[in-house]
Amino acid sequence: MDEGFWAERWLQGQIGFHQNDVHEDLLKQAEAWLAGGPKVVLVPLCGKSVDLPWLAAQGHVVIGVELVEAAVEALFSSFGPGAAVEALGPYRRWTHPAAPGLAVLQGDCLQLGAVRAQLPAIDRVWDRAALVALDAPRRALYAATLIAAAPGADVLLNVFDYGPDLSQGPPHSVQAAELDRLYPDRPRRLVDERVEPASPGLKARGVDALRTQTWRFVL
């Protein structure tokens, strides 16, 4: 899935993954996961998620990473006029006076290593519809990128498991065995799990239901 694929989805408004409310699994886990004072939270493949301003409003420093300019523009236009954009290595870094503590790096998340030295140490990673948005080769690169960019960070990972990933496009199915390979020697804790009816897109692929799992582990 390349930039063209995601740009086209944003252009066509095919963003069924976007939620107007703060994600329920983040809300459920936030108190325990973010305990102990302000954190630096990385939100990879962030889209225009309202989780970003919500986390920033709790006093955390929030760094989103999103490939598609239209998504970042949509998020920042929700704060009103006045967004500032500056270059940061391969990224365009967006900020807004109405959303203090929030920055979005517009560009490819797989290039985070190029700016690691310019970012504050990352304490937390909120992965919602990020790992599952990537095909298998990119999932391996993504996990390696996070391990290098945010060592020691506590990850809250939301994944879908609907059987072996047949690589028919996002959302991909990510099973526990793959997490073992992507994040080796990192004990994981399943903090939530539920079975839900599949989206119409997945139903068209013959998937009736999917297991949503929320994991915590340290990079």
Ligand SMILES: C[S@@+](CC[C@H](N)C(=O)[O-])C[C@H]1O[C@@H](n2cnc3c(N)ncnc32)[C@H](O)[C@@H]1O
């Ligand atoms: C399934 S959506 C999830 C968005 C967001 N996490 C949410 O919960 O609404 C995946 C997002 O990742 C973006 N994306 C895809 N590949 C990317 C990459 N390599 N680097 C940064 N963003 C990427 C897409 O444009 C899309 O907005």
